[in-house]
Amino acid sequence: MKKIRILLGSCGGLTGLYLSKLFRKSDYADFEIYGFDAESKNPTKFFVDKFFTVPNASNEEIFLNSLINLLNKEKIDIYFPLHSKEIRVVSKFEDRIRNSTDTKFIVSPYQSFLALDNKRNLYESLNKLGIRVPKIYSNEISPSDEEFPLFFKPESGSGSKGTMAVDTRAEFEILKKQKGLFLELLKGTEYTVDTICDQMGNLLGYNQRIRIKTLGGAAIITENNYEIDVGPYLQNIVKNFRVKGPANFQFFKTNKNEIVFTDVNLRFASGGLPLSVASGLNIPLLTVKLLLEDRINPEEYIPDKKHRIMYRYFEEIFEEEHDNL
Template identity: 30%
Template sequence: MNVLITTIGRRGTLTKIFKEELNKIGGKVIVTDNSPLAPALYQADNYYLTPRVDDENYIERIIEICQKEEIKVIIPLLEKSFPIFDRARDIFKEKGIILLLSKAETFEKCKDKYKLYEYFKGNSILTPESYLCQDLGSDFSFPLFIKPRTGQGSQDIFKVKDQKELNFFSKYIDNPIIQEYIEGTEYTIDTLSDLEGNLLSAVPRKRIEVRSGEVSKSVTVKDDRLINWAKNIIEDLGIIGPANLQAIITPEDEIKFIELNPRFGGGVPLSYQAGINYPLLISKMVKGEEVRPFLGNFEDGLAMLRYDTPLFRRIDELGEKND
């Protein structure tokens, strides 16, 4: 079975994981990006350059690649591309290609951090109090967090300690959301759901260090509370395929949920190393084989320490491809 992962960027380890596991069962991983400087391109079985995701010819190019490489499943990584892929969902279905992506209603709710906050509050799920700028009023205390209402990753997230900083960042950030600042330990729960939205696996990991918006040091933690909450939230929202749910455990031992991203997170190689064979599980799902949930079945206390690895290629060979 051949898998296409789009907008691969720097996800070299994820690419190598899919290549290693799919090759074992006679499959391949094909990746795309719009830049020949995306290092993960050169880790795959094959790669293709595409237009930007907002280009009118983007989906046509993806279909062309799928047909040439006999792709059975597409895994988008860039949230900006989700609506574009969703609009072409029926086209892929007609061609026998599964789009491993949640429905539009779900990923739009996850993308909009204020809508997600309203979902948490409406379902009695603890979460930091959140406000739009026009609704902030005067009943709050510093410090606060301010970040874009929509967006991918941890870019443009700031802790503000006074009114002057709040005024500045409210103008600096486009369409911001303001959140109560919560002390505590951050956790990410890597999840995988089947094509019907049933949760198959959930691996909580403590975030020890984050660099440039992605976790660089992390450790798996077998916390039944986090796993059970993940099952409730992920299945209620109808998540399909991979996702990562973020939470903070406060000094008072309260669990407060802050974000949900319906895609592979940057730290997912740790969950793979802890025992979750994502490529094999996805292959079985796509082939219609039974995959039973195995929540909590992973190695506890496994740490990941990430570091940069250089990739060397002649400059005149970057992006060179036999299309």
């Protein structure tokens, strides 16, 4: 069995923990699993072979130097950047990393991040493609009373941090001093679509699921649902913005049967990815195969479309620290 050294970046969240366990159980290769994070206190360190503390990606130069040194020192074969901030930096300096290491990785072009990562840019970009997005209210013009409640969302950020319903004009006046968007509050069913694209930006496979319950923006109860097919929408976005590797898309099917796209994340989904894998679309392993240019059966890109529900629960780990005497 081939041996592959795989590095999980910014692995302190749900995605890093899940991937470490997934690759540990895989019979595709003998994965030696490495991980890093800016915080030493996180549960993923108990599930990897080696764990490293690396500076936060906020300081691009320090982070890049630490990353390149780690990739070379540990002879990493495949690197998965996981956090939005980390992935943006890796995309921005993609050529520098590739020219300095032998490690394989896949990220979307930096221009794609500029177009899709910031929420205002995202809605403008999708609107130009004829894709329905939430209505944006100007911070300078107060909505009519009939238009409340609204939804406030920061222009950039991960998960649901900073988002909230805006029920009154008084709340509107307070929040408009912050940098964010006031949007129509969508009512209906919220979906996430997990996707995988190749190095040329071609959509290869996707799995649709309903977000039933979330925690910190990550799905903890999610259910496959194929009552509608947004494949043509995905093809349109992926083609125009050259999306590469794993990505996830969020949209609402409103009570008026409108399809309204709300988010595009150029990374693994943070919560419901296990459901897509359990449904036959093993996006992490398919990404490894793409990077290794291994032969892939086309059926591996098609989920089984069974009615399946994922419930995520938490489990405790205890660590005792002792003073050195």
